[in-house]
Amino acid sequence: MNARRIGPPGSGTKAKRPAVARRKAEAKAAGTPAARSPGNFPSREDILAFVAENPGKAGKREIARHFGISGAGRIQLKKMLKDLGTEGLVEKRQKRLIRPGDLPPVFVVNLVARDQDGELLGEPQEWDPEAGPCPKVLVLPSKARGAQPGLGDRALIRLTEAETGFEAQYAGRILKLLERQQGAILGILRFRAGGKVPWLEPIDKKSREIDVDPSDLKDAREGDLVSVTISRTGRYGAPRAEIVERFGAPGSEKAISEIALHAHGIRHVFPREVIEESEAAKPVTLGKREDWRQVPLITIDPPDAKDHDDAVFAERDEDPANEGGHIVYVAIADVAHYVRTGTALDREAHQRGNSVYFPDRVIPMLPERISNDLCSLREREDRPAIAVRMVFNAQGRKIEHSFHRVLMRSAAKLSYLQAQKAIEGIADEKTETLVEGVLKPIWAAYAVLKKGRDARQPLELDLPERKIKLKDDGTVDHVYVPERLDAHKLIEEFMIQANVSAAETLEKKKIGLLYRIHDASTPEKLESLKEFLSTINMKLPSAGGLRPAVFNTILEKVKDSAQSQLVNEVILRSQAQAEYHPQNIGHFGLNLRRYAHFTSPIRRYADLIVHRGLITAMGFGKDGLPEGIEAKLEAIGAEISAAERRAMLAERDTIDRLIALWMSDQIGATFKGRIGGVTKSGLFVRLNDSGADGFVPASTIGLDYYRYDEGSHALIGDKTRETYQLGDQVDVKLVEAAPFAGALRFEILTPGRKGPGGSTYKGRAGSSRPPKRNGPGRDGPGRGKPFAKRSEDPSGDGPGGKSGGPAKLSRAARRAKASKRG
Structure with missing residues (x-):
């Protein structure tokens, strides 16, 4: 959620003001004072007031309908909305407009405090730290009978127009209590x-x-x-x-x-009734399913995988009308057969949202009886599946597809490396019989699909993912970067095409679904990216019509250069966060018009919903989507998007703590690293060998005052002009380790690069002096705040980038703040 906060409501008054009245007043202040334009065309003030009164509901169509705009007026309206977006007065979210600072209509909150009247206050589970301090939401109890929430709980709420009181900026009513504080x-x-x-x-x-x-x-x-x-x-x-x-x-x-x-409040103990339901489940027989047990589908997974939810096969299309084309089969475990709507299994999976993966431990969404046994596509064992048959032409464009409910039998269980070696001519006892009839046809089909992918041009970021290898006692052995093989890319592209097929089928059949959406970057983030690129003599074209190919062109120019990783990380941070939503806006990163998650129902609840939708759409049985689910999809999407974010944070925090513990006996050692984040507070440095991240407080760098230059992602000495920029290679010394916080503190040993002389510090109006800096002893070892937390700005469905430091106010927030001062 990339909301932007404008500022505290009700300044200068002690009276409680309804949220809608406050939004109207702020919209009026942000707009022009002019009345309606000639010809009764709405003014900027009118548009902003309408958006304020309808947060998350006002799109171009709704605005045109409300103000009676038609014909050529729509072109004028489009230009006005674009200008408002460029100025930071509105933001586009899922084809709807919100003001910077508004929250979406439905979202997840953590209940963190009580106000002076004893009412619960919540904070959004997801909040962009660059938007400023996290806003407080007055949380009103659910109108339904049942257990009421308390401090430490987590709830799904819908914003209301109730009075907010003195301490909250918003008010919302509980739709569902998601999780109670366990008390431990x-x-x-x-x-x-x-x-x-x-x-x-x-x-x-x-x-x-x-x-x-x-x-x-x-x-x-x-x-x-x-x-x-x-x-x-x-x-x-x-x-x-x-x-x-x-x-x-x-x-x-x-x-x-x-x-x-x-x-992070992650559920990890299954209730007794959930275990009982899973143990009572029985294997599936053929029944009315199609018999695919003779199709040589194989699973290709990491060597230590315990659950196998996808299997693949491919063959050349013998249809003379499709010369050079291929047929790809993807079979996915039929979890919906075992996890029926309304059961204890379903309720628990819904609450968990997804599985959580630690270096040597998995917290599964479903009990092992389901995830590792009945739904795992085990080698040479009959398993139920929902499969898709896709036909591609010689250029890699999908020309048709069909879904089937089948009984299958995996011909082989292979690891990525095992399959890759076999196709490269180093087959083992298992793969030597599969090379000609199974593996080569699969690789031939991938070569065709790759043409289609290259023509589509998804965002191609190069950010290697580091893994931790543990010893037998659970402590860190070493950190490594796994090799990216064609076997990985093959399975990834097969799964993407299966996901696209699922979204297309459900959309065509008019069945409700959760799309996996990824919005384009906001104007503010694009402007920040443009400023950065200008510091390395590169340009970003006009924001209008930006596609992933534009970013890929930039990435290709810096490939294999010293700036490659820097540019990859900055472009990553400019991207929006992917999420689940019933309203489709496409997937920017993958450059797809429609996309849903279908291929991992064992570990993602979103995929299970898509499976149920396909069962309903194709008439596969009575275990499809329940009646009335469409009205709940927006809330479910918000819940599982928050669960996904929570899992990512837990996984990252665990890795940080393990590495900090591993390095805690290396105090005083020196390392080579790269600056991976720059803030007003200091530098984040990632070590080359281990991938460990640590912080260098700005107050410990030399004797100069270092100011933060946002455009170039750098700290620059005010007098010496020494510069430390994102991506720079540096030597550091480990000064302190805090294992339970997952934090390391470094001292920088490398002098900054020399920049042009002269001070360019710009302080507050009327002042030419920099703010007072912390000297030795104020923020040194064991004093002050030696560590800083990082924030994550994930892009699309890939790994998150890391940054941190003080929050940055949006343009609208700065304007509102300035107007109050003067």
């Missing part, structure tokens, strides 16, 4: 008074230490990671806690991932 507290067991009095040092640094009941320590020892629940609280004393579970020494992957699960 995670921490390190400590002892005082000669080892006789146990107490807990909470992992959450905001929590106070807690005395622990010594009667049952669950065999926990000093320094062990444990979870506790509060058993009683003395009226004047500290809380008293009982140990619930011992995880052992906090240096193992299990203990570190447990911290991430707790910190």
Whole structure:
């Protein structure tokens, strides 16, 4: 969610103001004072007021209908909306307009506090840190009967026009309570008074230490990671806690991932009724399904994969009308047969949203009986599947497809490397019988599909993904970058085409679905990218009509140069966040008009919804979409998009903590790295060998004052003009490690590059002096704030970029702030 906050409502008044009245007032202030234009054409003020009154609902069509605009007036309206977007006064979101600072109509909040009247306040689960401080939302209880929320819970809400009070900027009513605070507290067991009095040092640094009941320590020892629940609280004393579970020494992957699960509120224990339902499930027989058991479908996965939800096969099309064409078969595990709407299995999968993957542990969306057994396309075992047969011409364009509900039998289970070696002539005992009849036809089909992909020109970012290899005891062995093979690209392209086919079929049949959408970059992000490219003598064309091919041209120009990684990361950060939504706006990164997730129902709830839609659309059975689901899809999309974001953060935090723990005994060592993020507060440096990220506070760099130049992503010395820019290679020394925070602090050893002389510092109006900087001792080792957290700006369906530092106000926010001052 890339919302932008304009500022606190109701400034200068103690009266409570309804949210809609505030939005109207702010829209009026942001627009021109002119009344309607000649010919009764709406003024900018009229347009902004309408958008403010209809956040997330006002598109060009709705505006034209409301103001009675037709004919040539639509061209004038289009130009006005484009100008408002360029000025930062409105943003486009899923073909609808919102003001910068508005939240979408439906989103997920974390309940974090209570106001002076005791009402719950929430914060959006997803918030762009560049938009400023996270806004507070007054959370009104659901009108439905049932359990009411409390602090620490997570809920799906819809914005309302209720009064917001003094402390909130928005008000919303709960649609659904997603998750309750479990009540368990995670921490390190400590002892005082000669080892006789146990107490807990909470992992959450905001929590106070807690005395622990010594009667049952669950065999926990000093320094062990444990979870506790509060058993009683003395009226004047500290809380008293009982140990619930011992995880052992906090240096193992299990203990570190447990911290991430707790910190992000991820469900990881299946309720008894869910396990009972999964254990009662029975294997599927042929019945009315098509028999595909003789089709030599194979699975190609990582070597350690436990669940296999997709299988593929291909062959040359013998139709003389399609010379050079190929037929591709993709079979996907039929999870919908086992996970029926309204069951405990379905409710749990909905709440989890997706599986979460740690370096040596998976928190599955579905119990193992389903995910690793009945729905896993095991070698030479009968399994139910929903399959798609796709026909491509010689240029790689799909000319037809059809869906089938089948019973299949995987001919072989291969790893990516195993399949790649076999096609390169190094076959093993298993693959030597598959090369001619199975693998070569699959690779021949990929060569054709690759032509279509190259013609489509999706966004081609080159950002290697680093993996952690663990030792037997769960600690880090080493960090590596896995080789990107044609086998990976082949499966990826087959899955993309299957996903496109699913979206096309459901759209044609007018069945509700969740699209996987990826919006184009906002004007603000494009302007920032344009400023950066100008610093390396490159240009970004006009924002109008930008396609991925434009970015690919830039990436190709810097390929194999010292600036390649820098440009890749900056372009990544300019991209929007992909999400699930029932309203289609296409997928910008993949350059596709319609796209849905169909190929991983074992680990993504969105795919399960698409499977049910296909069952309904094709008349495959009675286990399709339930009645009335269309009205709930927007809310479901918001929930599972938030769950996906939460999983990504938990996975990243676990890797950060593991690497920080691994490096904690290397204090004082020097490393080579690259600047991976620049903020007003300092530099983020990624080490070349391990991929570990650490922070260099600006106050520890030399004796100069370093100012942040946003356009060039650099810190520049005000007097010396020494420059540290995103992408620069530097040497650093490890000064401090905080394993449980997942943070490293470095000291930079490499002098900055010399820039042109003279100070160009621009402070507040009327001042030519830079703000007071922290000197030695203020922000040095063990003092102040030595670490800074990074923020993530993922693009499309790829890995996230990392940046951080103080938030940046939008143009509209700066204008509103300036108007209040003067």
